[in-house]
Amino acid sequence: MSTSTAPSLALDVPIDNYATTAAQDQKAGVDATLTAVAQEAEAEAEDDSDAEREKAGAARAARMRYTEEDFLAQKESYSARIDEGSIWKQLVVFTPPFMPSATFLSTVNAAPSTPTSTTTAEQNPRGTKTKLDKKHHQTIQAAVSELYFLEKYTAVQEIITWAKEHFEKDKKWDKQVQKWEERVMEKMKVQQA
Structure with a gap:
């Protein structure tokens, strides 16, 4: 115990225990920070994937803009071009x-x-x-x-x-x-x- 510190504030912690306790506190703080960053990244990724899914859905809809009836009508009117000597x-x-x-x-x-x-x-x-x-x-x-x-x-x-x-x-x-x-x-x- 130090003589300049008030006796009521002094803690009697051995040096080895203090280092272990400080390391555990630091690790808990880093883990909490990493967890918070990871959760934030997951939330952004979910937002991005939602936007990407919507974009892909719009592209798919554009590719499939013809209805079955439109396709059948086009198929019915199609005739192959045949050039026989012309x-x-x-x-x-x-x-x-x-x-x-x-x-x-x-x-x-x-x-x-x-x-x-x-x-x-x-x-x-x-x-x-x-x-x-x-x-x-x-x-x-x-x-x-x-x-x-x-x-x-x-x-x-x-x-x-x-x-x-x-x-x-x-x-x-x-x-x-x-x-x-x-x-x-x-x-x-x-x-x-």
Whole structure:
């Protein structure tokens, strides 16, 4: 006991017990703080998960906005697009347009009212070639592939000739056109034999 402290306030605690008691008090305080922080985090997480659930529910509702009746009505009105030798008609709206000859039209069994070919000078007055973009390249390729599949080789040959005369060349385009020409020539030889 200390002589400067009032005897009524002095506690007689051994040093070892004091350290243990202080450590227990400190641990209890830290545990209480950690528990409070954890509970607060759980409450925020529940709020976040509620918001996330509501957001997910709204997204699900947006995906499923059609009723069963709407779906059945749409299913009933659906019809698949079938192109049987008619993709070449998309080439007519190109610049310069594809102007099929009478032979071409008879080969593909098209109506003669479709515009027939004109001379190259009329189609391309300055002799300049148009740059071939990806959409045009794909359309020409689809038309050639379709007519090739239908074994209308003279029609394929006419499209190839038109494309070579009116569109700028690049390495990829040249290889593609050369491959088409070789295949068509092979098939035409077999057909004639």
